[in-house]
Ligand code: SF4
């Protein structure tokens with residue numbers, strides 16, 4: 676079983692196409708949509724977790740890329756400016772997934788990118804602009 680967290684970008688010409696559904700139907704993949712939005716340029720963007728057989732995952736992603744969908748790893752979209760952080764921990768209560776948490780015993784703030792779903796809730800919470808979403 677392979678699993679990837681990715682950002683799919685759909686140009687406006689593909690917005691009404693059931694492309695993500697094809698990953699389920701044709702490639703037997705599980706697609707968990709973590710977040711969906713329409714960008715200021717009217718493009719569709721999905722943050723997804725896709726899992727399934729490794730070969731099927733590769734083939735399915737190749738299929739939607741060839742169909743015109745942009746694919747990027749989720750981790751590339753999230754920047755943590757660690758040098759700006761004063762470790763006030765305000766963001767930990769805003770984060771719904773535990774991606775931002777205080778690690779014991781030294782009580783340091785850590786960011787676990789694997790848990791992040793790019794919900795952006797931490798961005799306005801942090802007065803020091805430590806967390807930045809790049810779109
Ligand atoms: S709210 Fe900002 S400054 Fe405070 S711990 Fe979180 S990232 Fe660091």
Ligand code: SF4
Pocket residue numbers: 769770771772773774775790791792793794795796797798806
């Ligand atoms: S964007 Fe921020 S609040 Fe949302 S899951 Fe990621 S770290 Fe947590």
